[in-house]
Amino acid sequence: MSNLGAGSAFRAGAHNWRRSLRGAVEQFTNILLPPMCPICREPIGSNGGICTVCWTTLSFIEEPLCDHLGTPFAYDPGPGIVSSAALARPPVWARVRGAVSFDHSARTLVHALKYRDQHNTAKLMADLMARAGAKLLSDANLLIPVPLYRFRLWQRRFNQSARLAQHMQSGSGVPSQPHLLSRIRPTQAQVGLDLASRKKNVRNAFSVPDDLLLQVADKKCVLIDDVMTTGATAEACTTALLKAGAARVDVIVFALVLNPTGRHI
Numbered sequence: 001m002s003n004l005g006a007g008s009a010f011r012a013g014a015h016n017w018r019r020s021l022r023g024a025v026e027q028f029t030n031i032l033l034p035p036m037c038p039i040c041r042e043p044i045g046s047n048g049g050i051c052t053v054c055w056t057t058l059s060f061i062e063e064p065l066c067d068h069l070g071t072p073f074a075y076d077p078g079p080g081i082v083s084s085a086a087l088a089r090p091p092v093w094a095r096v097r098g099a100v101s102f103d104h105s106a107r108t109l110v111h112a113l114k115y116r117d118q119h120n121t122a123k124l125m126a127d128l129m130a131r132a133g134a135k136l137l138s139d140a141n142l143l144i145p146v147p148l149y150r151f152r153l154w155q156r157r158f159n160q161s162a163r164l165a166q167h168m169q170s171g172s173g174v175p176s177q178p179h180l181l182s183r184i185r186p187t188q189a190q191v192g193l194d195l196a197s198r199k200k201n202v203r204n205a206f207s208v209p210d211d212l213l214l215q216v217a218d219k220k221c222v223l224i225d226d227v228m229t230t231g232a233t234a235e236a237c238t239t240a241l242l243k244a245g246a247a248r249v250d251v252i253v254f255a256l257v258l259n260p261t262g263r264h265i
């Protein structure tokens with residue numbers, strides 16, 4: 001056997017050994033912690049999915065949509081038509097797409113990732129986001145997750161938006177750049193605030209560091225977040241990216257709040 005052949009055989013053997021070990025660890029973990037649906041917590045076949053019953057409870061957002069706000073129309077008004085809400089208050093971003101409407105099931109899934117450390121749900125959520133935002137991703141240059149302030153990141157140990165963007169990078173090939181946008185001051189949690197307070201809370205809270213401006217200049221950016229409620233956070237992030245010279249900013253979220261009137265979200 002040549003050296004090359006011996007090396008290849010060794011690598012193949014090591015690869016198979018690692019795969020077997022990973023399979024054994026997975027089986028052992030499944031015995032200790034059987035995979036469960038992150039929404040209803042009933043047992044399911046494998047990690048990372050949801051049960052068929054909960055799947056039917058997700059409210060997928062489908063076309064026809066307002067191109068700017070991503071909100072569904074009750075009927076198809078034809079290409080290029082935007083909603084009256086977008087006409088009344090044109091957004092700073094170009095387009096938003098959400099995979100699902102924010103309801104009980106969507107909220108449970110988001111909370112499973114964010115607060116219950118069920119990271120297996122991130123790939124499923126990212127796949128649904130990539131499907132909803134396929135058109136936006138087709139010519140995008142960068143995925144930019146909404147950043148957490150450093151203390152919040154330290155508390156939570158991970159940024160759920162960065163985790164989603166990481167999975168979307170694997171699926172789409174568009175690189176995720178979680179360090180290009182910074183949250184430069186702490187902000188109050190948006191839950192419980194009305195639109196005016198939310199906007200004030202996040203105004204000037206985001207920035208692209210001077211030494212990274214060139215990496216954003218003239219780029220088509222896609223901002224990634226788990227939920228969009230009033231759009232105040234996305235607006236503040238988009239404003240910072242456009243100020244840094246981005247050519248275009250689109251937004252893809254997992255769940256879109258279609259009637260953001262309540263303060264409980």
Ligand SMILES: [Zn+2]
Nearest residue numbers: 037040051054
């Ligand atoms: Zn379920």
